[in-house]
Amino acid sequence: MIFGRKDALKSKELIDITGKVAFVTGANRGIGYMTVKRLALQGATVYLGCRDETRGLEAVAALEREVADAYATASSPQPVPGKIVYHHCDLSRPELAKDCGDKFLERESRLDVLVNNAAALPGGPGISPHDVVTINHFGTFQLTEVLLPLLTKTSQTNTDVRIVMVSTNGHRMGRASDRNIRFRTREDYFADYHKDLIPPWQAYCVSKLALFLATKALQRRLLSASSSEPATHPITCISVHPGAVNTFSNRVPYLPGWLITPIVNLFFISPDAAARSLCYAAASPEVAEDKEKFRGAYLVPGFKIDPDTDITKNETLQDEVWESTVEILKAWPEAGQVAP
Ligand SMILES: NC(=O)c1ccc[n+]([C@@H]2O[C@H](COP(=O)([O-])OP(=O)(O)OC[C@H]3O[C@@H](n4cnc5c(N)ncnc54)[C@H](OP(=O)(O)O)[C@@H]3O)[C@@H](O)[C@H]2O)c1
Numbered sequence: 001m002i003f004g005r006k007d008a009l010k011s012k013e014l015i016d017i018t019g020k021v022a023f024v025t026g027a028n029r030g031i032g033y034m035t036v037k038r039l040a041l042q043g044a045t046v047y048l049g050c051r052d053e054t055r056g057l058e059a060v061a062a063l064e065r066e067v068a069d070a071y072a073t074a075s076s077p078q079p080v081p082g083k084i085v086y087h088h089c090d091l092s093r094p095e096l097a098k099d100c101g102d103k104f105l106e107r108e109s110r111l112d113v114l115v116n117n118a119a120a121l122p123g124g125p126g127i128s129p130h131d132v133v134t135i136n137h138f139g140t141f142q143l144t145e146v147l148l149p150l151l152t153k154t155s156q157t158n159t160d161v162r163i164v165m166v167s168t169n170g171h172r173m174g175r176a177s178d179r180n181i182r183f184r185t186r187e188d189y190f191a192d193y194h195k196d197l198i199p200p201w202q203a204y205c206v207s208k209l210a211l212f213l214a215t216k217a218l219q220r221r222l223l224s225a226s227s228s229e230p231a232t233h234p235i236t237c238i239s240v241h242p243g244a245v246n247t248f249s250n251r252v253p254y255l256p257g258w259l260i261t262p263i264v265n266l267f268f269i270s271p272d273a274a275a276r277s278l279c280y281a282a283a284s285p286e287v288a289e290d291k292e293k294f295r296g297a298y299l300v301p302g303f304k305i306d307p308d309t310d311i312t313k314n315e316t317l318q319d320e321v322w323e324s325t326v327e328i329l330k331a332w333p334e335a336g337q338v339a340p
Contacts, residue, residue, distance in 0.1 A: 026118025
């Protein structure tokens with residue numbers, strides 16, 4: 001089988017998360033949509049993040065039907081499904097990501113699982129390479145930062161709070177595989193990608209590397225913060241590569257989905273199969289039982305941990321991403337000013 005497809009089709013039990021609250025970004029379609037479904041079926045209240053209210057509410061309605069059907073036809077006893085709730089989530093500018101987080105804090109008193117799934121994939125219409133970096137790294141970082149106090153508060157009563165960052169093997173490719181890569185300045189993130197062969201792909205790889213490095217820095221910060229604050233339990237951060245997933249065959253221009261989808265499905269896994277990896281990171285008993293093993297790890301299809309590369313294990317580079325991201329976000333131009 002190609003692209004690790006066989007591994008990605010495996011399934012694992014999840015824990016009952018009744019009474020817990022999860023938030024999945026970019027969940028009106030694709031892998032995020034199926035992740036919401038699986039987490040709701042485990043009993044959690046799940047917030048479905050989407051940047052468009054109409055599409056978000058349509059997704060909630062469709063998921064409510066699918067979840068009810070799955071519960072009614074389950075062959076073994078299952079938790080009573082949790083509620084699915086729309087939450088506006090636009091990461092296209094940091095101030096919008098902050099607003100998404102602030103509004104979440106206003107409406108919820110806990111957050112047990114944050115799944116940072118939303119991303120601009122390379123090749124999306126009207127999306128520049130710099131937009132890809134803004135959305136995937138800076139928007140996601142900003143949202144996570146705003147939600148951290150709520151996650152930390154939840155960790156006073158829940159020993160198993162988790163942050164799942166959806167990554168990709170692309171964080172080891174193209175520009176992101178350059179051993180001399182740096183993240184000191186705005187220019188390091190917002191390079192002139194048009195000099196590259198496939199500019200949006202290069203930006204995608206860099207954005208996902210930056211996010212992965214920031215996640216590793218975050219995990220170290222959370223561990224050291226919780227050691228000085230004994231009332232909290234350290235939050236577990238896991239980066240996940242969901243595999244090569246067919247979330248695109250129904251959007252290929254000029255080619256009908258009925259023709260292209262069966263061919264693509266020979267090589268790519270379904271969004272539902274991919275969601276198993278995200279849900280494993282979010283709610284598997286294995287992670288609960290051996291948190292040390294999973295903290296800061298990179299999970300690949302088949303529920304396996306892939307070792308760090310020389311680049312991703314470099315703590316100086318991890319801290320560089322963390323510190324420069326905080327500085328760049330502080331100085332981010334307001335809407336209407338010159339874009340970075
Ligand atoms: N598909 C793959 O083969 C693959 C492989 C490796 C990693 N991944 C990762 O898996 C995750 C999900 O990918 P997918 O294949 O399910 O992609 P998808 O079908 O394109 O879905 C992406 C989601 O992100 C949302 N999104 C895009 N831009 C956004 C923005 N500015 N603000 C808020 N939300 C935004 C989209 O919303 P709209 O509907 O409004 O556009 C959509 O809900 C991504 O992090 C991706 O990098 C995917």
